[in-house]
Amino acid sequence: xxxxxxxxxxxxxxxxxxxxxxxxxxxxxxxxxxxxxxxxxxxxxxxxxxxxxxxxxxxxxxxxxxxxxxxxxxxxxxxxxxxxxxxxxxx
Numbered sequence: 706x707x708x709x710x711x712x713x714x715x716x717x718x719x720x721x722x723x724x725x726x727x728x729x730x731x732x733x734x735x736x737x738x739x740x741x742x743x744x745x746x747x748x749x750x751x752x753x754x755x756x757x758x759x760x761x762x763x764x765x766x767x768x769x770x771x772x773x774x775x776x777x778x779x780x781x782x783x784x785x786x787x788x789x790x791x792x793x794x795x796x
Contacts, residue, residue, distance in 0.1 A: 706771050710740065714757040720746070721753035723782070729753065731788040736796045737763050740776065742783070747790075754782075 721744065728748070734741040737760060744754040758776065763769050777783045 706775060708772070708775055709761045709763055709768070710758045710772050710776055711761065712756060713759045714755070716752075716755045718751065718753040720751070723785075726782070726785050727787050728789055731783075731791045733791070733793045734795070735769070735773065735793065737769060740773065742780075744782070 726744075728746070730745040730747045732741075732743040732745060734743075740758040740760060742754070742756045742758075743752055745752050760769070760772055763772055
């Protein structure tokens with residue numbers, strides 16, 4: 706499969722501690738043009754990391770799922786898989 710996503714923006718708070726992922730909330734927003742990742746410290750009510758990925762030439766649900774699988778396979782934090790909670794929003 707061809708990669709059809711590109712990182713557009715990445716903001717990271719220095720207080721993000723990778724060994725504390727089980728204490729953080731993972732929020733994902735997705736549509737055919739954008740995939741957003743937000744890692745939130747819900748105790749401090751603080752966004753610790755936000756990344757926006759532009760999706761290009763994604764026109765079907767099949768294309769979208771394929772790109773999300775590629776991104777998940779390539780993203781070290783998403784692959785971690787042990788979050789306090791996860792929400793997914795789609796438009």
